[in-house]
Amino acid sequence: MIGLFRENVKIALGSIRTQLLRTVLTIIIIAIGITALVGILTIVAAIDNNLNTSFTSMGSNTFNINQYENRNRSSGGSEIEKINPIITYIEAKRFKELYNFPFTHTSLSFNATSTAEVKFENQKTDPEITVIGVDEYFMPNSGLEVTQGRSFNTFDISNNVYSCVVGSDFVSKGLLKDVNPIGKLLTVRGAKFKVIGVLKERGSTFGNSQDLRVFIPIQVARSLFSAPNINYSISTMIDKTELLDAAVDNALNTMRKVRKLNPVEENNFGISRSDDLINRIASITGVLSISAWVMGIITILGSSIALMNIMVVSVTERTREIGVRKALGAKKSTIAFQFFIETLTIGQIGGLFGIVFGILIGYLICLAAGWDFVIPWGAMMAAFITSFIVALVSGLYPAIKASQLDPIEALRYE
Secondary structure: OOHHHHHHHHHHHHHHHHHHHHHHHHHHHHHHHHHHHHHHHHHHEEEEEEEHHHHHHHOOOOOEEOOOOOOOEEOOOEEEEEEOOOOOHHHHHHHHHHHHOOOOEEEEEEEEEEEOEEOOOOOOOOEEEEEEEEEOOOHHHOOOOOEEEEEOOHHHHHHOOEEEEEEHHHHHOOOOOOOOOOEEEEEEEEEEEEEEEEEOOOOEEEEEEOOEEEEHHHHHHHHHHOOOOOEEEEEEOOOOOHHHHHHHHHHHHHEEEEEEEEOOOOOOEEEEEEHHHHHHHHHHHHHHHHHHHHHHHHHHHHHHHHHHHHHHHHHOOOOOHHHHHHHOOOOOOHHHHHHHHHHOOOOOHHHHHHHHHHHHHHHHHHHHHHHOOOOOHEEEEEHHHHHHHHHHHHHHHHHHHHHOOOOHHHHHHO
8 A cells, every 4th residue: 555655656746747837836826825824824823922921921810900091982972082090109009908808919010211221330221221110019910030139029118128120131132241130230310229130031012122121119219200190000919810800809899999989980990800811812813813714715725726627637638548557457446546646745745835935924024023933833734734625625526537537438539
C-alpha cells in the first residue's frame, strides 16, 4: 500500500510538471485563499493575545470603580449627555474605610502626571514618564510582577517613604541601564526617590508604553502633584473567586452610600469587572475570526472550482493513458486513487505556500503594530484541514470520471 501511494505521488508530480502553467496558477489560487485565512487568523490571535495580556493580568477576581463619563440616554426623543463626577480622594478613602467585605483587598491610586522628567546623576529622561501614586495593594491588584527588589509594603505607604518602583525600560534601555537599579536615587520634581523594585516588562497598550512608569506612595504623590480635579481609581481584589458577585454588589451599595445617592437615583460611577473585559474581548475576536473564515472560504471556493477544472481537463487529456492502464489490468479504484492523489498533492502544495505566506504577513503586521507575535497553531491546523477538504471535494468528480471510462473507448481516443 505504501509502495502504491509512493508511486502515485511520483506520477502526480510528473503530471504537474507536464501541465506546469495550469498547475502553478491553480496552486497560486489555492495559496491566496489559504494566505487570507491564515493571515487574518494570525492577526486575530495576536490581537486577542495582546488585549488579554493587557486586561487579564488583573485576574478574574478583580473589579475597579472609576468615573463613568459621557453616558448617553434618551429622554423624550432627544439625547441628554450625562457626565459623571470624578472620584475625589475623600470619596475614595471613605469607600476604603466603609468597604469591609471578607477576603478583599482595596487599592487607591491616581495618575499624577504623564509628562514627568526623571533624573539620575547627570542623566535625565525626556518629559514622557508617567508617575502614579499607589498604595501597598496596587501591584497585586493590577497583576504587576516585580523582577528585581520588592514592591511597596504597609510601612512604606503609612510612613510616606520616598521610595519608588520603576518600569522595565529604566533598566533595559533607560537611566539605570548597566547598573544595579536597587538603591539608586531618582529625582522627580526635585524630590529624590530610592528605587526598591523593577517591574516585569509589559509592552505597550494602544500605543502607550507600560514600561515607562514610576510608582510612588500615594500621599507623597499627592504632596508633589496637586493639580485640581484629580480623578482617583479604586481597585479591589477578592481571594475567593466564588464571592466576586457578592463583593461587587456590596461595593456598589457602599459607593452609593459614599455618593449619598437615594434609591431612585442612577449610579454616577462605573464598576468594571476583569472577567467582563475578558468576555468582551472574546466576543470581538470571535467576530473577527468568523469574518476571516467567511473571506477565506469565499476565496477557497474559487480555488476548489479551479482545481476541479484542471483535473477534469487532465482526465480528458489523459484518456488514452487511462485506457492503456485499464487494458493492463488496473482496477477502477487504482485509477480513481491515482487522480485523487494528484488532486491532493496540488491542494497540499497550495496549502503549504498559503500557510507560509499567511504567517509571514501576520508576523510583519504584528511587527509593524508592535504586538507580540503568537505562533498560530490553530490557524495552521485549520489551513491544513481546509486545503485537504478542498482537494477531497475537487478531486472526487475527476477521479470518479477517470475510473468510469470504458477501456476500449479510451484506447480509441485521439
